[in-house]
Amino acid sequence: MTFRPEHELHKRRFSRNLGLGLTLAAFVALVFALTVVKVKRGDPMQGFDHSYSPAMLPKEEAQP
Amino acid sequence: MSETSAYQGVTASAHEPGFGDYVQLLKPRVMSLVVFTALVGLLVAPVGLHPVEAFSAILFIALGAGASGALNMWWDADIDAVMKRTARRPVPAGKVQAGEALAVGLALSGISVVMLGLATNLMAAALLAFTIFFYAVVYSMWLKRTTPQNIVIGGAAGAFPPMIGWVCATGSVSVEAVLMFALIFMWTPPHFWALALFMKEDYHTAGVPMLTVTHGRKSTRVHILVYTLLLVPVAVGAALTSIGGPLTLAVAVALNAWFVIGAFRIWKRDEAMAEADKYAVEKAFFRFSLLYLFLHFAAFLAEAALKSAGIGGW
Numbered sequence: 001m002t003f004r005p006e007h008e009l010h011k012r013r014f015s016r017n018l019g020l021g022l023t024l025a026a027f028v029a030l031v032f033a034l035t036v037v038k039v040k041r042g043d044p045m046q047g048f049d050h051s052y053s054p055a056m057l058p059k060e061e062a063q064p
Numbered sequence: 065m066s067e068t069s070a071y072q073g074v075t076a077s078a079h080e081p082g083f084g085d086y087v088q089l090l091k092p093r094v095m096s097l098v099v100f101t102a103l104v105g106l107l108v109a110p111v112g113l114h115p116v117e118a119f120s121a122i123l124f125i126a127l128g129a130g131a132s133g134a135l136n137m138w139w140d141a142d143i144d145a146v147m148k149r150t151a152r153r154p155v156p157a158g159k160v161q162a163g164e165a166l167a168v169g170l171a172l173s174g175i176s177v178v179m180l181g182l183a184t185n186l187m188a189a190a191l192l193a194f195t196i197f198f199y200a201v202v203y204s205m206w207l208k209r210t211t212p213q214n215i216v217i218g219g220a221a222g223a224f225p226p227m228i229g230w231v232c233a234t235g236s237v238s239v240e241a242v243l244m245f246a247l248i249f250m251w252t253p254p255h256f257w258a259l260a261l262f263m264k265e266d267y268h269t270a271g272v273p274m275l276t277v278t279h280g281r282k283s284t285r286v287h288i289l290v291y292t293l294l295l296v297p298v299a300v301g302a303a304l305t306s307i308g309g310p311l312t313l314a315v316a317v318a319l320n321a322w323f324v325i326g327a328f329r330i331w332k333r334d335e336a337m338a339e340a341d342k343y344a345v346e347k348a349f350f351r352f353s354l355l356y357l358f359l360h361f362a363a364f365l366a367e368a369a370l371k372s373a374g375i376g377g378w
Contacts, residue, residue, distance in 0.1 A: 009080055012080055012081070012082040013080070015082045015083050015084070016081070016082055016083045016086075018083070019084075019086075019087075020083065030116075030119075030123070033116045034116055034117065034120055034183055036116075037114050037116045037117060041114070
C-alpha cells in the first residue's frame with residue numbers, strides 16, 4: 001500500500017477549512033456570550049406571539 | 065499532463081484561494097483604521113456598553129467595512145489590474161474570482177448589519193448598512209469613474225465608523241458624532257490628493273478621473289490647501305465639544321498648524337520642483353496625514369481617560 005504525497009492544493013484547502021471552522025466557532029461563542037449578557041441584564045426578549053401576554057403590557061393594564 | 069491531474073480528487077485550478085486570500089479581500093489595513101476610529105467613537109460616548117457588546121459592535125463594524133472592501137474589489141477588478149498600487153489584490157492577481165468577491169461581500173454585509181443591530185441598536189445597524197451602500201454603490205460604482213470629486217463625496221464612507229461607534233453606545237447622533245465624522249470627511253481629500261500627486265501614472269493609466277488628471281496638478285495643489293484650511297475649524301471645533309478638553313485642543317492646534325504648513329508648501333511648489341526632489345514634500349505630507357488622523361483620535365481617547373480620572377475635559 002502506498003500513500004499519495006500531499007499536494008500543495010490540499011494544504012491550501014486545509015488552511016481554508018481550518019480558518020472557516022475557527023471563524024464559525026468564534027461566531028457561535030460570540031453569539032452565546034451576547035445572549036448571556038442580554039438575558040442576565042433583563043433586556044426584553046419576549047416577542048409578540050398572537051396570544052395574551054401580560055408581561056408585555058404596562059403594569060396598570062396587566063392588572064385583572 | 066497537467067500539474068493537478070496526477071492527484072486523484074484534485075480537480076481545482078492551481079490558483080485555488082487559501083483563507084488568507086479571502087482575508088485580503090476585506091482590506092485589512094483599511095479595517096484597522098475603521099476599528100480604531102469606531103472604538104474611539106464608542107469609548108468617548110457618555111454611555112457605556114458591556115464589554116461583550118462593545119467588542120461585538122467593533123467586530124461587526126469592521127466586518128461591514130471589510131464587506132464593502134470586497135464589493136469594491138469585485139466592481140473595480142478591471143482598474144485594480146492596471147494600477148501598480150492595486151495590481152496584487154486577490155481578484156486582479158487571479159487568486160480569487162470576481163464572483164466570489166461579490167458573494168463574500170454580500171454575505172458579510174448582511175451578517176454584519178443584522179448582528180450589529182442585534183448586539184447594539186437598529187440605528188447603528190442602519191448607519192452601517194448605509195455606509196456599505198455608500199462605499200460600494202455611490203462611491204465605487206457611480207462617483208469613482210465619473211467625477212473628479214469622487215473622493216470628496218466618497219470619503220464619507222470612511223468617515224462613518226466613529227459615528228457608528230458613538231451611536232452603538234448612545235442610540236442617537238449628536239454634534240460630537242457629527243464632528244468626528246466631519247474630521248475624517250474633510251481630511252480625506254488632501255490625504256488622497258497628495259497621494260495622487262506622486263502616484264500620477266496609476267490613476268492616469270486606469271482612467272480614473274482624479275483631480276490631478278482632470279484639472280491639472282496646479283489645481284490639485286490649490287485644492288489641497290483649501291481643504292486643509294477648511295479642516296482646521298472642524299478639528300478645533302471637535303476639541304471644544306464634550307469629547308474634547310485642554311489636551312485635545314492643544315493637540316488639534318499643533319497638528320493643524322503643522323498640516324497647514326505642509327499644505328502651504330505643496331501649494332507653493334510646481335512640478336519642476338517636485339520632480340527635482342522626487343515629490344519629497346508631497347510624500348512627507350501624505351505620511352503626516354496618517355499621523356494627523358491617528359493622533360487626533362488618540363487625543364479624544366486620552367481626554368476620555370483623563371476625564372474618567374477627574375482631570376480632563378472642559
